[in-house]
Amino acid sequence: MSALFSYLKRTYTIFNPPIATKNEDALRIGILGAANIAPAALVTPAKSHPDVIVAAVAARDPKKAEAFAKKYEIPIVHKTYDELIADPSIDCIYNPLPNGLHYEWTLKALKAGKHVLLEKPSVSNAREARSLFRHPLIQGPNAPVLLEAFHYRFHPMWSTFLSMFKSEDVETVVATNSLVAGIFPKDDIRFNYDLSGGTLMDFGAYAVSSVRGVFGKEPIGVKTASCRPMPKEFDDKCDEAIFAEYEFGNGASAKISADLQAKGGYPFPALTQNWPSFKNFLPTIEVKLRPQTESADGGLEKSIQKSFTVYNYMGPFLYHRIDIVTTTQLKKSTDGKVVKTDTNTEYKKVYKWPAEREAEGRIGEEWWSTYRYQLEEFVNRVKKREGSGIWVEPEDSIRQMEMIDETYEAAGLPVRPTSKALEEFDFFSGR
Template identity: 65%
Template sequence: MMFSTIHSLKRLYTTIFDPPVAVKSSDALRFGILGAASIAPQALIVPAKSHHEVFIAAIAARDIKKAEAFAKKHCIPTVHKTYDDLIADPQIDCIYIPLPNGLHYEWAVKALSAGKHVLLEKPSVSNATEAKSLFRKPLLSRPDAPVLLEAFHYTFHPAWQLFKTLFDPQDVETVDVINSLVAGFFPLDDIRWNYKLSGGSLMDFGSYSVSAVRSIFAAEPTGVRDVTYRPMPAGFDQECDQAIYATYDFPNGGTAKISVDLQARGGYWFPALTKNWPSFANSLPTLTVKLRSKKADSQEGYDMYLHKTIVVHCYVGPHFYHRIDVTTTATIKDTYLANKIVKVEDKKEHLKAYKWPAGEEGKKGEEWWSTYRYQLEEFVNRVKKRDGSGVWVEGEDSIKQMEMIDATYVEAGLPLRPTSDTLG
């Protein structure tokens, strides 16, 4: 137990603070960052340290002093005065865009038009109209097209890929996804709740819920129902959802529920007194998948049915910690006594995966690699025209992602996030 704890702490420290620094190759991809966003260090700067083919070369921000301070802190050699200047820099190969959601479309289009590869933070854009315009740009169909990726980093991690091998999407009966953040983690005037910048809980933490549900069913929903939301408090943007809850129907007859709350409160004893206390319950993003019961075996007078439940703890950030709990329930029934239950047995497994299984061609990784490091590996592989692990987020997938988010907002009675003026 002591050794396991020390090993985990060492892995976490390496992942977050001190990854090994790789000697950069002469053909390393030179990245420029648009905006001094707080997500940039963990999403790109730290992962890039250990990649010999990635060099963080430049940054630009609306406030040049902020950009200069950010560059100094993270040892970025070049600071450009404007986003346009950075995109025009002939020394830059790739652009990372962690700007507010409402600015994604404009700057992704500009970067792609300049021939730059684009790593685009999720959600990719503000709505499905923008998504169709962006991901179906004719320039992306050219033989020498730049690479464009919506950064759903968790999907690139071996833990998520292991999880998906545990079931057939056609057998999924129900999915429940809970993404919750304690109240106060983000201030109420944060850009996440600015409608004009395409804010809202569904556009933030909720985008992971939508992505996960779509991935589990390997299909798009046939309908959205039972959508409710909690608006921002009086005095704040009423067109933004502080929390949202939705149920979806899928083609195989299964259903999915998502619960997203960026200001979680309550859940304690004496609710009259504690309802406004910040809630730490459900702090780890968790999803539960229940599969349909299947007849597994028959013997003289008895039938066995198997029912499987899979719970993934911390599916969004499995590099910090995760656990996949698989419970298989075997129910034995007496065939001749109206299917009377004779015996019920549970078999439990606890699975983890921090790296790919040994010997799988094209799949590289280390136990300390974060989801972002795995994602960066595949981004570079795609730019360098290498096969890699095969994990990717296709453009059409990003379009369908935004269509599901739009449909959820429509059912909730909230306006779609606004379309960029730059979309002609």
């Protein structure tokens, strides 16, 4: 009963955090667009942060912006994105616009000297990523801060998970992200090619990011890739589901599966093939290490293999579980025949930093969401504080988009379109 009470209390506080007294030099953030993600990603987390004030919003539809501002008690409503960016009272911009608009409006914000918290995926393709994340505007000690918002990476669970193994020992990784069919309509902007939509640019981006994080490096190449395109009456240049396998060298590999319209998988498929599927409703990543072999008594060999599975790695603040499975086999050294197998499973949950990390200065509460941890580090970087050291570096964001482009090409789909606002530079000459 106490565990249930603690869970309910923590969950309630995530969505109803204590209101912090704001500091005089708190950062004033403006939101581009009245996006559905904005309340969870910024508005609610900002309530408990003494150095953040959500001060303004602008949307293409002024009435929508006014309604959004009224609902979330945002004092300023600007008529246009340009007007918001030009507001001298705004220090930072949060950009949750459709993917195809990320590059143009992030660049405008940076030119205005604003720090930018940019929703993932950062841009439409690798060409845009190289232009944006290597732009002269963000170079130098006093340049504006630019962060791609892969929020799950800032939660203590993810760091703890990665600390459980060495990346060079990883043999296979499987990342599975699935959303029940019908949550998003098929004409949603997520499935609009001109706005750089597609499942790989949504749920699939997390799968790519998590795989890269486990290995701590880029794949040698895309081994296989396929997709389930949108139905012909919709935008068939977009993927409804994406599947890919990557090679990471030394025999290591990774598979991703992402589906924003998961359905079927029940008995009597002729009748149930279009039923919404709840089979993999928790985003999951599975990591298997290479077996370690050592000598044992009696002419036997002992083989030990570990695997780790994280359930709900994308939203661990709501609920998650890390399963650690250790399989020990005794084999005859002569013919490799298995004579005994033992399996041990441990379970772990991490909602705040372990004591040793807190002693190093890392802060957080059990009710902090991934977005609240991310906001903490964004503010630390803007204010030039040390922070936890967790960050999504510019080159990391570039490599992420390169891997997405390569996957689309391997799956036979076009790379997402490049913005007309693209600026290219000769980085060797400095122009």
